[in-house]
Amino acid sequence: MPRILMIDDDPDIVLAVRIPLESCGHTFFSAQSGREGLSMIPTVKPDLIILDVMMESYTEGFHISLTLRNPSPDSEYAPYRSIPILVLTSIHATTPLRFSPDDDYLPIDAFLEKSASPGELLAKVNELLRAPRSLEVES
Amino acid sequence: MDHERTIAQQELINSVDWLIRLRWVAAAAVIALTFILTVGFGLPIPALPLYVVGGGLFVYNLALRRILRWIRENRKSDILHEWFALTQIGLDWVAMTFLIHHSGGVCSPVLVFFMFHITIASLLLPHDRAFLDVALAPLLMIEVALYEYYGLLPHVAVFGETLYRNPVYVAAVLFFFTCAVYVMAYVSMAISKRLRRREEEITGVYESVRTTTSTLELDKVLNRLTEATTRALKCKGASIRLLNPSGSHLLMKAACGLSRNYLDHASIPLASAVIDREALSGKTVLIADAPHDERVRHPDQVREEGIQSILSTPLVGKQGLIGVLRAYGGRGHRFTPDDGNFLAAVAAHGAVAIENALAYGVLRDLDRQKSQFVRMVTHELRSPVQVAQNLVGVLSNEYLGELDPKQTDVIARIQRRLQYLQNLVDDLLNLAAAKADVLTSPERSRVKLVDVLKDLYDRFETVARLKGIKLVLQCAEPASDVWGLRDELDSLFGNLLDNAIKYTEQGTACLRVRREGEAVRVDVSDSGIGIPEAALPHVFDEFFRAENARQFEERGTGLGLAIVKDLVSRYEGKIEVQSRKNQGTTFSVWLPMVPA
Numbered sequence: 001m002p003r004i005l006m007i008d009d010d011p012d013i014v015l016a017v018r019i020p021l022e023s024c025g026h027t028f029f030s031a032q033s034g035r036e037g038l039s040m041i042p043t044v045k046p047d048l049i050i051l052d053v054m055m056e057s058y059t060e061g062f063h064i065s066l067t068l069r070n071p072s073p074d075s076e077y078a079p080y081r082s083i084p085i086l087v088l089t090s091i092h093a094t095t096p097l098r099f100s101p102d103d104d105y106l107p108i109d110a111f112l113e114k115s116a117s118p119g120e121l122l123a124k125v126n127e128l129l130r131a132p133r134s135l136e137v138e139s
Numbered sequence: 140m141d142h143e144r145t146i147a148q149q150e151l152i153n154s155v156d157w158l159i160r161l162r163w164v165a166a167a168a169v170i171a172l173t174f175i176l177t178v179g180f181g182l183p184i185p186a187l188p189l190y191v192v193g194g195g196l197f198v199y200n201l202a203l204r205r206i207l208r209w210i211r212e213n214r215k216s217d218i219l220h221e222w223f224a225l226t227q228i229g230l231d232w233v234a235m236t237f238l239i240h241h242s243g244g245v246c247s248p249v250l251v252f253f254m255f256h257i258t259i260a261s262l263l264l265p266h267d268r269a270f271l272d273v274a275l276a277p278l279l280m281i282e283v284a285l286y287e288y289y290g291l292l293p294h295v296a297v298f299g300e301t302l303y304r305n306p307v308y309v310a311a312v313l314f315f316f317t318c319a320v321y322v323m324a325y326v327s328m329a330i331s332k333r334l335r336r337r338e339e340e341i342t343g344v345y346e347s348v349r350t351t352t353s354t355l356e357l358d359k360v361l362n363r364l365t366e367a368t369t370r371a372l373k374c375k376g377a378s379i380r381l382l383n384p385s386g387s388h389l390l391m392k393a394a395c396g397l398s399r400n401y402l403d404h405a406s407i408p409l410a411s412a413v414i415d416r417e418a419l420s421g422k423t424v425l426i427a428d429a430p431h432d433e434r435v436r437h438p439d440q441v442r443e444e445g446i447q448s449i450l451s452t453p454l455v456g457k458q459g460l461i462g463v464l465r466a467y468g469g470r471g472h473r474f475t476p477d478d479g480n481f482l483a484a485v486a487a488h489g490a491v492a493i494e495n496a497l498a499y500g501v502l503r504d505l506d507r508q509k510s511q512f513v514r515m516v517t518h519e520l521r522s523p524v525q526v527a528q529n530l531v532g533v534l535s536n537e538y539l540g541e542l543d544p545k546q547t548d549v550i551a552r553i554q555r556r557l558q559y560l561q562n563l564v565d566d567l568l569n570l571a572a573a574k575a576d577v578l579t580s581p582e583r584s585r586v587k588l589v590d591v592l593k594d595l596y597d598r599f600e601t602v603a604r605l606k607g608i609k610l611v612l613q614c615a616e617p618a619s620d621v622w623g624l625r626d627e628l629d630s631l632f633g634n635l636l637d638n639a640i641k642y643t644e645q646g647t648a649c650l651r652v653r654r655e656g657e658a659v660r661v662d663v664s665d666s667g668i669g670i671p672e673a674a675l676p677h678v679f680d681e682f683f684r685a686e687n688a689r690q691f692e693e694r695g696t697g698l699g700l701a702i703v704k705d706l707v708s709r710y711e712g713k714i715e716v717q718s719r720k721n722q723g724t725t726f727s728v729w730l731p732m733v734p735a
Binding site (some may be wrong): 010012013016017019023050090096114115116117118119 | 517518521522524525527528530531532533536538539561632
């Protein structure tokens with residue numbers, strides 16, 4: 001049963017994501033802040049993390065992904081480095097701040113607009129869960 | 140090499156050709172005059188020596204021209220030019236002496252001709268060399284007169300005179316000749332020196348205007364101003380201190396030729412800045428002996444820095460006093476009142492350049508803040524709409540149980556309204572972002588317009604086909620490059636094409652590119668519902684939608700064409716619309732084309 005951790009401070013979007021995912025049989029966990037989310041990772045051991053970019057600060061989501069994907073072998077998150085990350089965003093379309101999945105720039109696996117339909121969300125989630133992780137191969 | 144030449148050196152180099160040209164005339168004149176005087180007037184002058192002088196002038200001028208060409212072709216140094224000029228003038232002295240001897244020696248009427256060369260030498264040559272050259276003229280003259288007086292050289296008595304044997308006459312002529320030569324040389328040099336100084340000042344001011352107005356970055360403006368001042372005044376250094384917003388302190392903003400240590404102590408409260416306060420009262424202050432001047436606050440620092448003279452002038456912009464421009468001299472009494480006037484002239488335009496740069500900085504900061512604001516609002520506005528769409532999506536996808544037809548209908552209406560709201564927010568933000576990003580927008584580049592239109596064709600072709608509309612792309616000008624951003628051009632023509640398809644029931648929508656002069660013209664035409672004549676002047680207004688458009692298509696924010704118009708004007712292009720109700724509409728866009 002895939003385990004999914006969503007880190008987002010907006011309970012409405014958490015609900016909107018939780019319902020379709022749980023209906024598909026995924027086990028769903030949620031955290032309201034970046035710190036809470038990071039602390040839950042070792043106990044939840046998620047197969048996928050869903051993040052909001054803007055929480056307490058504008059780039060908290062990015063901060064979480066950078067912490068998680070820290071290349072240092074001493075990092076406490078080293079065992080979880082290969083968990084795929086999906087970012088839900090509402091700022092992609094209109095800002096000059098274009099971020100796309102890029103190993104050099106931000107260690108994120110996929111972006112999805114918040115307005116995506118439940119079908120699109122499920123498709124993206126299942127795709128990420130199926131995808132072979134290159135990092136796993138390395139480790 | 141060129142940029143290191145002074146104006147005087149450049150003038151000398153340019154004048155060398157001129158001297159050679161003049162000499163042709165002189166040689167011809169000697170020969171012609173000799174002919175006229177001997178043959179025409181029958182004067183008893185020995186013609187042959189005079190013809191020899193004329194011919195000699197021709198011959199050595201020819202040689203000089205060859206040598207000059209060689210110097211130019213081999214790009215020899217400027218000093219060679221100077222020696223070349225000196226040699227020319229020396230040769231001329233010798234020719235002149237011959238001419239004078241053969242036309243009556245000390246009694247010769249040609250004597251005054253010496254003055255031409257005196258003037259030329261003192262105007263063109265560096266002053267030490269000019270005096271050397273000028274000294275030759277009286278020497279040669281004295282020699283001829285004395286030789287003739289003592290009979291060592293036969294006197295040519297053109298006018299049958301015997302004055303050359305009269306010691307008083309000879310002494311008087313030589314005395315006055317020598318005096319005249321030196322006075323003439325002195326006066327010419329003094330005038331040329333002043334003119335050169337003025338010329339250098341004008342060049343200096345021009346140079347500083349050119350460099351400071353070529354940028355709007357405050358730091359660059361300030362640095363270039365101090366550098367240009369130092370260069371033009373040929374002094375130790377220069378500095379600019381600007382008043383802080385409250386006017387209580389003078390803050391060191393830029394300096395040239397001063398040590399880090401000195402600059403660390405250079406930002407001071409206005410109350411203790413005696414010299415600058417004096418300057419700020421509106422006049423240029425000249426300190427001739429800085430270490431001992433009581434107006435200098437820290438004479439020890441000034442001495443340590445090697446500053447002996449200071450020149451300080453106010454920077455007065457359109458809004459009033461903004462600071463002080465200073466020049467520093469490495470020796471006492473370095474600056475003259477003329478230097479003060481020069482510095483004031485530099486400060487006058489410099490202040491305007493500084494003000495412009497300050498204003499630009501404020502605008503850019505505002506623009507940045509606005510962009511940031513737009514980004515924040517983007518998130519704040521889009522996020523709730525999107526979350527609502529998402530939640531409604533959970534309902535409509537029946538994750539929470541099956542829906543009856545009435546419920547489905549209500550939810551579909553909510554979804555349509557939310558979609559409209561999202562489009563509206565996106566359009567508004569596009570418009571605001573475009574307006575906010577004028578100054579901070581990313582680097583533009585050459586964009587192939589045809590590629591943009593092909594992409595649009597591919598994107599809209601299916602939608603058009605499903606509606607039963609034939610989409611056509613005609614490219615008469617494949618090399619139509621535009622300077623800009625691909626996304627913006629996409630948005631511009633995408634909005635027009637979206638409208639063309641949206642407001643057409645059946646028929647065709649056409650994209651046509653062609654070149655018109657220096658512009659590329661794109662027509663987006665359709666066979667749709669058209670725009671009523673009364674509505675045509677308003678189609679580019681924000682939120683305007685024509686009556687028939689509202690009836691035909693419910694969705695639409697009335698912002699698409701406002702975005703298009705805004706983009707076209709930012710590209711310095713032009714847009715026109717032609718339309719007939721129920722027959723179709725053509726939007727024509729002209730954008731400046733980048734040459735291939």
